[in-house]
Amino acid sequence: MKKKTLLITGGMGFIGSNFIDYIYDKYQSYSIVNLDALTYAADTSNLNLKDDRYTFVKGDIRNKMFLESVFEKYKVTDVIHFAAESHVDNSIANPIIFAETNVMGTLNLIETARNFWQEKPFKYKEKYKDSRFHHISTDEVFGTLEENGFFTEESNYLPNSPYSSSKASSDLIIRSYKHTYGLNTVTTNCSNNYGEKQHDEKLIPTIIRNALNNKEIPIYGNGRNVRDWLYVKDHCKAIDLVFHNGKSGDVYLIGGNNEKTNIEVANTVCSILDRLMPKQTSHRSLIHYVEDRHGHDFRYAIDNSKIRDKLSFMPEETFETGILRTVEWYIEKYKG
Ligand code: NAD
Numbered sequence: 001m002k003k004k005t006l007l008i009t010g011g012m013g014f015i016g017s018n019f020i021d022y023i024y025d026k027y028q029s030y031s032i033v034n035l036d037a038l039t040y041a042a043d044t045s046n047l048n049l050k051d052d053r054y055t056f057v058k059g060d061i062r063n064k065m066f067l068e069s070v071f072e073k074y075k076v077t078d079v080i081h082f083a084a085e086s087h088v089d090n091s092i093a094n095p096i097i098f099a100e101t102n103v104m105g106t107l108n109l110i111e112t113a114r115n116f117w118q119e120k121p122f123k124y125k126e127k128y129k130d131s132r133f134h135h136i137s138t139d140e141v142f143g144t145l146e147e148n149g150f151f152t153e154e155s156n157y158l159p160n161s162p163y164s165s166s167k168a169s170s171d172l173i174i175r176s177y178k179h180t181y182g183l184n185t186v187t188t189n190c191s192n193n194y195g196e197k198q199h200d201e202k203l204i205p206t207i208i209r210n211a212l213n214n215k216e217i218p219i220y221g222n223g224r225n226v227r228d229w230l231y232v233k234d235h236c237k238a239i240d241l242v243f244h245n246g247k248s249g250d251v252y253l254i255g256g257n258n259e260k261t262n263i264e265v266a267n268t269v270c271s272i273l274d275r276l277m278p279k280q281t282s283h284r285s286l287i288h289y290v291e292d293r294h295g296h297d298f299r300y301a302i303d304n305s306k307i308r309d310k311l312s313f314m315p316e317e318t319f320e321t322g323i324l325r326t327v328e329w330y331i332e333k334y335k336g
């Protein structure tokens with residue numbers, strides 16, 4: 001296996017930390033530089049790797065000079081870019097930082113990679129001729145679906161929140177670097193992830209934590225909004241496939257074939273808790289509908305066929321098995 005030095009941004013967050021654990025074990029010839037600003041969303045206990053193949057660097061993708069120094073110091077061969085402001089509710093309250101991090105941060109990063117890897121447009125330096133930039137994005141860039149239909153790689157970009165519009169902008173920047181400079185890019189747009197190490201603010205950790213603390217479980221609107229849920233380790237496997245085997249310049253959608261309404265998710269989690277942590281009344285009695293999120297997208301759903309047919313990707317975890325592992329993990333976390 002070829003040696004690589006992967007720069008992984010946002011590796012102290014939810015998906016990035018799961019991905020580093022996965023890639024570190026699987027590819028023993030790779031060195032990993034984890035660059036993360038340690039915002040409120042990061043948790044340094046997410047990763048406990050101590051080895052000369054792994055380095056953590058605290059820093060901000062909004063600072064281009066800093067990025068240049070990291071590429072130079074570590075001779076970065078490839079980038080997998082997770083770092084982002086990722087919570088839709090925060091983007092509604094404070095949209096500016098979403099543009100700064102998700103749009104300008106991504107532009108800084110890919111511009112630094114281009115300057116470091118290429119002699120000129122479409123001409124890579126010999127040492128970096130296989131270098132690749134993998135951009136991690138979301139299905140939310142496509143907006144919302146009605147009851148029927150699926151997002152595909154051909155769907156129009158119709159983002160509705162400041163979060164999804166900032167991610168959409170970053171996807172377009174990546175696209176332009178392929179076409180203008182011949183940069184070797186791939187982009188993956190994934191559905192909602194769940195699993196170990198997700199930040200407390202997100203839906204599933206909130207349901208579990210509040211249920212365990214006997215607090216109301218807030219569900220937006222009528223609870224009928226639909227998301228396609230993918231277990232985070234399956235997302236990591238899909239990223240691995242696209243990073244290594246995806247076609248340069250291509251976009252791949254990743255989904256779990258697991259459409260659930262928010263109320264179904266809450267009920268499933270409560271049923272598991274009723275079994276694992278029984279109490280007199282069901283945890284479901286804590287579910288409480290609250291005022292809907294502004295501009296709340298109704299439904300996201302992914303047509304997985306490109307990544308399935310071209311790269312043989314199939315999620316391994318069903319929602320039933322993945323959510324059980326997740327609830328067990330959070331019971332341990334919140335118990336302490
Ligand atoms: P997260 O919020 O858990 O983690 C983001 C990480 O990025 C944090 O560790 C944070 O400190 C870091 N970060 C934020 N701003 C930074 C900056 N300016 N410079 C350097 N680091 C910075 O997010 P996540 O849920 O792990 O999502 C990771 C990526 O996957 C994001 O790009 C997100 O858009 C995308 N995504 C997430 C989901 C999901 O369901 N969570 C689904 C599809 C795509």
